[in-house]
Amino acid sequence: MRATAELRHRQILGLLRERPSLRVGDLAAELGVSAATARRDVEALAAAGLLDRVHGRVSRPRDDAAAPEAGPGADPPVVGMLLPVADYYYAEVIRGARAAAARAGVRLVLGISHYSPEADRVQLAALAESGAAGLLLTPSWPEGLPDAADERRILQLGLPAVLLERRAGPGTALAGLDRVCTAHNEGAGLAVRHLARLGRRRIGLLARSETPTARHLAGGYAAAMAALGLEPLVLDLPGPHARDATSDGQVVAEVRRAGLDAALVHTDEDALRLLQALHRHGLRVPDDLALVAYDDEVAALADVPLTAVAPPKRQLGETAVSLLLTRLGAPGGGAFGGACGEGGARRHLDLLPSLRVRVSCGDTPEPAGVPTPLREHVLS
Structure with missing residues (x-):
């Protein structure tokens, strides 16, 4: 099924290289699929920024207009x-x-x-x-x-x-090989030091150990906690397919047993889920537990907007x-x-990632629309 979708996506992008825009209905007819399937494909490509969609039509992304021509026939x-x-x-x-x-x-x-x-x-x-x-x-x-x-x-x-x-x-x-990565270890340190400046001392790291990001976060977290003379407290979160109300309650119980007063949580979705579970079990954010999410994809949309570490995606x-x-x-x-x-x-x-301060740590949030400056560290 996925291979079929990928083939259709390539066909759609190929059609847009030949014509600057198309109606979604015409696109469905060209591909020989239903209008609903064509709309799903268009939504996926639009979310990835590979095409623009307005009023039932799709077109090449606006950035493509800045691309120089490759030359006649090339x-x-x-x-x-x-x-x-x-x-x-x-x-x-x-x-x-x-x-x-x-x-x-x-x-x-x-x-x-x-x-x-x-x-x-x-x-x-x-x-x-x-x-x-x-x-x-x-x-x-x-x-x-x-x-x-x-x-x-x-x-x-x-x-x-x-x-x-x-x-x-x-x-x-x-x-x-050449490589470019987010300095996730620095992002973890940024979160820990922010929480420590606010007077939090029982700062935990909550993450799923199997993710590629987790080990870099763990290293940065451990280094920052050691530099501040604080005890590291790491809790392994269950994977997305193992999460339910029971497992959420178990995570809250572990947070209580560890005596945490703050936590860095990877990912945003896990942080939102924890926030909801804390509320169900009578714990308040930020009064009882300050939270920092890692990724900043949907952290701002939480009931209590979450301070988050934002990689420069x-x-x-x-x-x-x-x-x-x-x-x-x-x-x-x-x-x-x-x-x-x-x-x-x-x-x-x-x-280097940046820290976007909101309500979930109890300090004053940054004004809306004011970005944290991006810094870049080059390793030789």
């Missing part, structure tokens, strides 16, 4: 992008990559794995066969780390690649494209010192 260069999903965290990453690709006159092609290692293999092969000159890779590695087979699969493609929100082990072959996509274009020696990579081609030094970049 096809634009192709950059392949492998991601686990096209929504939630990664929708904004895609928008950033798409905007940077459009400015450089590059065509961005997506492969979505739905967190399936088997789908990773299928999508990597498809992206290579699409004629991609290079790849942006966020594979579905368990806990974010590749095994030997994963390494071989990527290296055997023989294509320049940039790891995006994934890190390979030091000294491995994949560690020799759009900048991640833009930076990954620039890194890859630099590696390819193509226009658009000038942010990293101009074209360097295959022989240039590899770059590992960490982009």
Whole structure:
């Protein structure tokens, strides 16, 4: 079913390369599907920023208007992008990559794995066969780390690649690739220090240990707690398929047993769920427990708007494209010192997240619409 949807998505984007806009009804007829199916496909592509949808019509994204023409009869260069999903965290990453690709006159092609290692293999092969000159890779590695087979699969493609929100082990072959990641350890430290400044001392980390982000958060959290002379208190949250009212109650009971007065919770959805469970069990936020969410996708929409650590998602996509274009020696990579081609030094970049202060910690929220400045840390 997913493969069929992915094929339709490629067909839709192909039609929009030929025509600037289409009615959704005409799109359904061209694809030979129902209007409801066409609308679902359009909604998914619009959420990923790959097309614009207004009043029953779809069109190329506005950013595409800034893309230079490739020349008469010439096809634009192709950059392949492998991601686990096209929504939630990664929708904004895609928008950033798409905007940077459009400015450089590059065509961005997506492969979505739905967190399936088997789908990773299928999508990597498809992206290579699409004629991609290079790849942006966020594979579905368990806990974010590749095994030997994963390494071989990527290296055997023989294509320049940039790891995006994934890190390979030091000294491995994949560690020799360019990469751009959020400095999640710094984000955890940012949250801990903010809570400590507010007088909280029993600060817990609540996260699902199997996620690729969790180990980086755990490292940053432990370092910040040690630097402040505080005892680390880590609670492992159940996975999304194991969550129900009973498990939520158990998490609240563990929070009480540990005597927590504050917590950093990954992800936003887990933080919202915890907030609701705390209220059901008679605990108040922020009076009894201050909360900081990690991701800042829906944290502001909570009943008690949640302070959150916000990774620079759009900048991640833009930076990954620039890194890859630099590696390819193509226009658009000038942010990293101009074209360097295959022989240039590899770059590992960490982009620092920001803290968005709201109500859930008990301090004064930032004025609406005032962004926290983005800082970038470059690792040599």
